[in-house]
Amino acid sequence: MPKMDIIINLSNHHIHVNHEDLEILFGKGHELTKTKDLIQPGQFACAETVTVKGPKGQLEGVRILGPERKETQCEILMSDVFKLGVQGCPVCESGQLEGSFPFEVIGPAGSIKKERGLIIAKRHIHFDIETAKHFGVSDKQIVKLKAGEERGAILLNVVCRVHPTYALECHIDFDEGNALGITSGAIGEIVQC
Secondary structure, eight states: OOOOEEEEEEEOSEEEOOHHHHHHHHOTTOOOOEEEEOSSTTOEEEEEEEEEEOSSOEEEEEEEEESOOSSOEEEEOTTHHHHHTOTTOOEEOTTOOTTOEEEEEEOSSOEEEEEEEEEEEOOEEEEOHHHHHHHTOOTTOEEEEEEOSTTOEEEEEEEEEEOTTOOSEEEEEHHHHHHHTOOTTEEEEEEOO
C-alpha cells in the first residue's frame, strides 16, 4: 500500500470575485494585487479585502483570492454563520453554488448584493492525475483523513479533487484545524479509502 501522507493547510474565510464585481467594489479598471502565491498553481492571495455582510452582522477584512473567477463566491467558517446570521448556509464544494446563501459584499468603491454564492467549503484534497493514481483515488471520491496528535481525529467526508493542474494538498478550515489542534503544514494520512 502506498504511503498516504498529505500536507494539510488551513483556510480562513475568503472570497473569489468575478471581473464585473471587482470593478464595482474597487473601481473601473482595477486589477487584483498579488501578495503571495498559494500551493495550487496559478492561485494567489491578494492585497484587496472586502466586508461581507449577512442579515445580522458582517465580517471585515475578508481577503480576496485570485485569479478572478466566473462567479463571485465567499467561503466562510461554520463559526462565522452566527455572526452573519446565515443559519442554513450549505456545506458544499467550491464552485457548486446551487442553493447557496445570498450575501452582500462591500468594497472601497461600491457594494453588491449577491443572490447566491455564500458557502462553507467542504474539506477536500487536491491531487494531480499521477498522484491520484499513486494514492488509488479518483475525482469526487470520498475518503477519510487522520489528522492531529493529542486532539487528533479521523475526518469523514473528505472530497478528492483530481485535475492535471492541481498540486497535492488538503484544505480544511480554521475551525476544523483548531478542533484538531493543528496548524497549516500539518501532515494527515488517508485511511480506509
